[in-house]
Each structure stands twice: as C-alpha cells, then as structure tokens.
Amino acid sequence: MPERPGQQRNHLTRLVRLLQRMTSMRDFRDAKAMAQTLRDSLKTKAFNISHGESLELVSKMFGVADWNTLSAMLQTDRDDRKPTAAVTREAPHAGIATYPAVPLRDLVPFPAASYPLFIGRPKTIQALDRAFERQREVVLAIQKQSGVDEPGGDDVHAIGVLAQLLELEPLPDGTLKVLTQVHRRVLIHRFVGENVVGENGAFEAEVAALSEGPIPDAPELILRAVKRFERYAAARDIRIPGVWPLLEHTRDPGRVADIIATRLRLPMADKQKLLATLDAVARLRQVDTFMDFGRPASAQLHATKRRALLHATRRNHQYATLEHLLFALLDDDDAAALLRSCDVDFEAMRTSLQVYVDRGLNNIAVQGEGEAKPTAAFQRAEQRAELHAQEHGRPEVTGADMLMGIFPETRSPAAQLLGEHGVSHARAAGLMTRRPEQP
Incomplete structure (x- = not known):
C-alpha cells in the first residue's frame, strides 16, 4: 500500500537525518554513493526525486553550497584522477x-591579486597571442612538477584560476613579462598543448566556474588571522603594499585568506592546498595554521638584504637583482663560510660581480625612482631560503640558505657565475648538510 504524502515527508525527514549523521563518520568521497542510496530508498516508498536533486541534497548535508562545488572537491582530492574526456567545441558541455592557458612552474596564484609572469615556452607565448586577440583572459594552471616542459592533463592540478592580461613587455633575452590580474577559481576539465589536428599549438584549457557559496560570517577568525599575519610579515621583512585593503574590515573570510596566502612563504603543495579549499572558513583556518610554520630571517640576513637593495639604489637601478644579492652575500658571514668551503676565490668573484652590476644592468638604470625594489627572482630566492631553513630544522634563515635559494634560477648571471667558480647546488647542499648547527 503506497504511503500518504504526510508519511512520505516523515520518511524523507528520517532518511535525511540518518544520512546527515553518516556525514560525520564518512568521507565526502562517498557522496555519490550516498546520493544513490537516498534516491533508491525513497523510490521504494513511492517518493521519486531526480538524480540531480539527490546530489544537491547530499551536498547540503556536507555543508557545501552545491553539487558542482562538491564535485570539484572530489576531483581535486583524487590524486590518481584520470584526464576527463575532451569537450568538443561543436557540442560543448x-x-x-x-581559454588559452599558461602552465605555471613555481607559482600558485590567488584571486584578487596581480602577478608578473615570465614567459618563455613557445606554446605559452602562442597562448598569450591568442588571448590578446580575444578578451585577454587566460587560465593559469599549476604544474605538479616544475621540470615538465610539455605538460598535459595529468601534469596540472584540477583547480586553477582565470586571469586577465594587463600588460606585456618583451625582455632582452627573448622572453616575455606579462602582468596578470587573477579573477576567480576554475575547475580544469581538460588541458592540452596541441590543437585539434595534432600540430604544435598553444596551451589551452577547458574549464568550469566554481561556486564558493554565500559569504559566511567569521569576524573573530578574520581579526585573529589579520593580527597574526601582521606579526608574521614584520618578522620576515615582508612588504605590504599600501594599496592593500584594510583586512580587518573585510567581512569575507575567503577573500582575507586569499590575500594573506599571496604573501605566505610556503611550499607549492601547501599553497595549492589553499587554492583548492573552496570552503572560505576552512581556507582561512588553514592560513592561520600555516602562519605557525616558517622561519624569520636572522639579523645578519636582514642587513645583507638591505645591503643588496643599497647596491642597486646607489647605482640608480630600479630593481635589486640576484646579482646585487650575491654581491651582498659575499660579506655575509654564513654565506661566506659556505663559499669558502667550496674553495671560492672571493676576490675574483667580487670583481666579476662588481663589473656586472656596474656595467651589465644599464637597462634597469633610472633617475629619481627612489629605493630599488627586489625582482621576482630575488623574492623567489627569499622564499626558497625560508623553506630550506624550515626543512633543515633551523630556527632562522641565514645567508647560507639565501645562497641556496639562488641556484634554481639557472638562467640568471648570478647562478651561472656560481657555477663558473665551482659552486654547484649539489656541492653546496652536501656541505650544508655536514655543517654543524649554529647554537
């Protein structure tokens, strides 16, 4: 005998409550199975709902705005996910x-921030050309391994961002510098580096928008995170742009998390984890937790970085480069000790660096621009130095850590000069491992 409408509603209420209790014990990866269980059980009671309705109900049980958002979480969590089927332009989903796409090797971008990107791969340059011909929008996809030159669908993370191209500047070495403004997160369904006929073309991505749901109210968490970030930035000499919003007056915890995340010195995997966290409150809590980690710079390293900026400023250079930094590190006790262990001829290296900074950087010399600003490569070296100190359990970042941060910038004259003087990354790393820890 079929149930009456009132009985159906009661049965539905009991079943939903049961499944809600199950969410406290089950992983969200069980969401599809739970949706099917809900639908099948209701069908036996002559209460029919669509598959889509069951998915939306289960999404609400997990506290997620909608099924698209939960589906993105499922996709991101799956480390062994297979590339999705290609979406054809004739019959798009x-x-x-x-969009044209730019794969990123060593950067995780966040919404509401601007990033300068340095582009050298031919397929990325092709993607920029296509973007400038259209709406200047590109997908920024984060690579899982920086060493992959021709990334495909399996080589990029599922969560990326959609960005607007603002400025393009050709550089003397044939690469491009492009300024981007990030708009929002997207779910990458397909990422390719070939066009439809199999010839080499531009990187391209097919994406779907992600919903982060309504803005939750979390004023105490926002205030706590902002105050902690102020202390975090001060301890690490992180410069906060004057145009930043007053974070303590921002009511969106997700936006606060993204703004702070752009300045945190974290491994790529941790930053990608933040980008892939769609729940705004959960993301800000993770940001707050990450500020417990990291290492401040030593007093001597602070002085060394100031000296590098002065080397550039006194020469009217607009930017402080890795070469200015290496020049300053020659007078840093920790960096100098490591270089001596590598049998470096200090006078020869000092002479080479002085000639370069005096004569080889005329293209960045300007008048009346004030203090020099560190280049993106300089800042990347700082981030690597902090991670290096953290990985080796040292309480402070030293000049030796900063020296290690220069090596990955293989195209820079600073890294090349180190190699010419017999200082390789492997040799320096081995010597640092054997050095006794400072008290």
Missing part, C-alpha cells in the same frame, strides 16, 4: 568554456 553546459558551463564549460575554453
């Missing part, structure tokens, strides 16, 4: 859009 609903909500899917195709």
Whole structure:
C-alpha cells in the first residue's frame, strides 16, 4: 500500500537525518554513493526525486553550497584522477568554456591579486597571442612538477584560476613579462598543448566556474588571522603594499585568506592546498595554521638584504637583482663560510660581480625612482631560503640558505657565475648538510 504524502515527508525527514549523521563518520568521497542510496530508498516508498536533486541534497548535508562545488572537491582530492574526456567545441558541455592557458612552474596564484609572469615556452607565448586577440583572459594552471616542459592533463592540478592580461613587455633575452590580474577559481576539465589536428599549438584549457557559496560570517577568525599575519610579515621583512585593503574590515573570510596566502612563504603543495579549499572558513583556518610554520630571517640576513637593495639604489637601478644579492652575500658571514668551503676565490668573484652590476644592468638604470625594489627572482630566492631553513630544522634563515635559494634560477648571471667558480647546488647542499648547527 503506497504511503500518504504526510508519511512520505516523515520518511524523507528520517532518511535525511540518518544520512546527515553518516556525514560525520564518512568521507565526502562517498557522496555519490550516498546520493544513490537516498534516491533508491525513497523510490521504494513511492517518493521519486531526480538524480540531480539527490546530489544537491547530499551536498547540503556536507555543508557545501552545491553539487558542482562538491564535485570539484572530489576531483581535486583524487590524486590518481584520470584526464576527463575532451569537450568538443561543436557540442560543448553546459558551463564549460575554453581559454588559452599558461602552465605555471613555481607559482600558485590567488584571486584578487596581480602577478608578473615570465614567459618563455613557445606554446605559452602562442597562448598569450591568442588571448590578446580575444578578451585577454587566460587560465593559469599549476604544474605538479616544475621540470615538465610539455605538460598535459595529468601534469596540472584540477583547480586553477582565470586571469586577465594587463600588460606585456618583451625582455632582452627573448622572453616575455606579462602582468596578470587573477579573477576567480576554475575547475580544469581538460588541458592540452596541441590543437585539434595534432600540430604544435598553444596551451589551452577547458574549464568550469566554481561556486564558493554565500559569504559566511567569521569576524573573530578574520581579526585573529589579520593580527597574526601582521606579526608574521614584520618578522620576515615582508612588504605590504599600501594599496592593500584594510583586512580587518573585510567581512569575507575567503577573500582575507586569499590575500594573506599571496604573501605566505610556503611550499607549492601547501599553497595549492589553499587554492583548492573552496570552503572560505576552512581556507582561512588553514592560513592561520600555516602562519605557525616558517622561519624569520636572522639579523645578519636582514642587513645583507638591505645591503643588496643599497647596491642597486646607489647605482640608480630600479630593481635589486640576484646579482646585487650575491654581491651582498659575499660579506655575509654564513654565506661566506659556505663559499669558502667550496674553495671560492672571493676576490675574483667580487670583481666579476662588481663589473656586472656596474656595467651589465644599464637597462634597469633610472633617475629619481627612489629605493630599488627586489625582482621576482630575488623574492623567489627569499622564499626558497625560508623553506630550506624550515626543512633543515633551523630556527632562522641565514645567508647560507639565501645562497641556496639562488641556484634554481639557472638562467640568471648570478647562478651561472656560481657555477663558473665551482659552486654547484649539489656541492653546496652536501656541505650544508655536514655543517654543524649554529647554537
């Protein structure tokens, strides 16, 4: 005998409550199975709902705004996910859009921030050309391994961002510098580096928008995170732009988390984890936790970085480069000790660096621009130095850690000069491992 409407509603209420209790014990990766269980059970009671309705109900049980958002979480969590089927332009899926794409090796971008990107791969340059011909929008996809030159679908993370191209500047070495403004997160369904006929073309991504749901109210968490970030930035000499919003007056915890995350010195994997966390409150809590980690710079390293900026400023250079930094590190006790262990001829290296900073950087010399600003490569070296100190359990970042941060910038004259003087990354790392810890 079929149930009456009132009995159906009661049964539905009991079943939903049961599944809600199950969410406290089950992982969200069980969401599809739970949705099917809900639908099948209701069908036996002559209470029919669509598959889509069951998915939306289960999403609400997990505290997620909608099924698209929960689906993105499922996709991101799956480390062994397979590339999705190609979405054809003749019959695109609903909500899917195709954009030129830029794969990123050593940067995780966040919404509401601007980033300078340095572009050298031919397929990325092709992607920029296509973007400038259209709406200047590109997908920024984060590579899982920086050493992959021709990334495909399996080589990029599922969560990326959609960005606007603002400025393009050709550089003397044939690469491009492009300024981007990040708009929002997207779910990458397909990422390719070939066009439809199999010839070499531009990197391209097919993406869907992600919903982060309504803005939750978390004023105490926001205030706590902002105050901790102020202390974090002060301890690490992180410069906060004057145009930053007053974070303590921002009511969106997700936006606060993203703004702070752009300045945190974290491994790529941790930053990608933050980008892939769609729940705004959970993301800000993770940011707050990450500020417990990291290492401040030593007093001597602070002085060394100031000296590098002065080397550039006195020469009217707009930027402080890795070469200014290496020049300053020659007078840093910790860096000098490591270089001596590598049998470096200090006078020869000092002479080479002085000639370069005096004569080889005329293209960045300007008048009346004030204090020099560190280049993106300089800042990347700082971030690597902090991570290096953290990985080796040292309480402070030293000049030796900063020296290690220069090696990955293989195209820089600073890294090349180190190699010419017999200082390789492997040799320096081995010597640092054997050095006794400072008290």
